[in-house]
Amino acid sequence: xxxxxxxxxxxxxxxxxxxxxxxxxxxxxxxxxxxxxxxxxxxxxxxxxxxxxxxxxxxxxxxxxxxxxxxxxxxxxxxxxxxxxxxxxxxxxxxxxxxxxxxxxxxxxxxxxxxxxxxxxxxxxxxxxxxxxxxxxxxxxxxxxxxxxxxxxxxxxxxxxxxxxxxxxxxxxxx
Numbered sequence: 001x002x003x004x005x006x007x008x009x010x011x012x013x014x015x016x017x018x019x020x021x022x023x024x025x026x027x028x029x030x031x032x033x034x035x036x037x038x039x040x041x042x043x044x045x046x047x048x049x050x051x052x053x054x055x056x057x058x059x060x061x062x063x064x065x066x067x068x069x070x071x072x073x074x075x076x077x078x079x080x081x082x083x084x085x086x087x088x089x090x091x092x093x094x095x096x097x098x099x100x101x102x103x104x105x106x107x108x109x110x111x112x113x114x115x116x117x118x119x120x121x122x123x124x125x126x127x128x129x130x131x132x133x134x135x136x137x138x139x140x141x142x143x144x145x146x147x148x149x150x151x152x153x154x155x156x157x158x159x160x161x162x163x164x165x166x167x168x169x170x171x172x173x174x175x
Contacts, residue, residue: 003028003150006040006113010058010105014096017048026142026150027113038148041113042140049089051107052096058105072111119144122151130159 002016006029016025024044028037051057054073096102119142120129132138133156143152 001026001150001152003037004043004109005029005037006108006110007061007106008109010052010096010102010107013048013107014052014093014102017045017052018093018097022153023155024140026117026153027109028150036147036149039119039142039144039150041115042117042142043109043113047112051109051112052092053088058102058107060104061106072108117142119148120154121146129154133159 002020002022002025004013004016004025004027006027022045024042025048026042027040029040030037051073057073118132118136118138120132122143122145124143129141133141133154139156141154142150143154145151
């Protein structure tokens with residue numbers, strides 16, 4: 001599972017977006033230094049792309065207590081339902097992954113994540129998961145363990161009847 005952190009490095013975020021086509025990502029944080037990373041919410045790919053087009057919100061690394069976006073973008077600015085300019089985005093991602101300055105810059109995702117995102121536990125019923133997808137019109141759903149650690153993501157494609165039936169048949173077939 002590819003997860004993001006509340007405080008995410010610009011260069012690694014750009015590499016992730018350039019190397020995957022995922023529509024959204026779970027966001028995790030470590031509540032205390034000696035604790036495991038736990039699920040905080042989700043953020044969509046398009047929202048990440050909009051954030052990366054606004055360099056003024058990037059900050060140098062600081063400790064968690066003082067790291068906050070002094071000028072967070074408005075809700076309207078990042079929740080655009082259109083695709084960003086792909087050639088501009090490709091150029092930005094390339095710059096962010098190759099220019100060493102961006103290794104030291106971070107973005108605070110906390111103001112932008114969906115903190116009320118749905119998740120299901122790893123032992124949750126497949127039938128009920130399907131019902132949740134259908135009734136809420138979800139595209140993806142984060143799977144967590146009993147300690148709220150991210151262990152997977154289920155997409156709508158995963159629950160399409162034929163591939164699901166085929167996977168179940170292969171899983172249940174005698175070895």
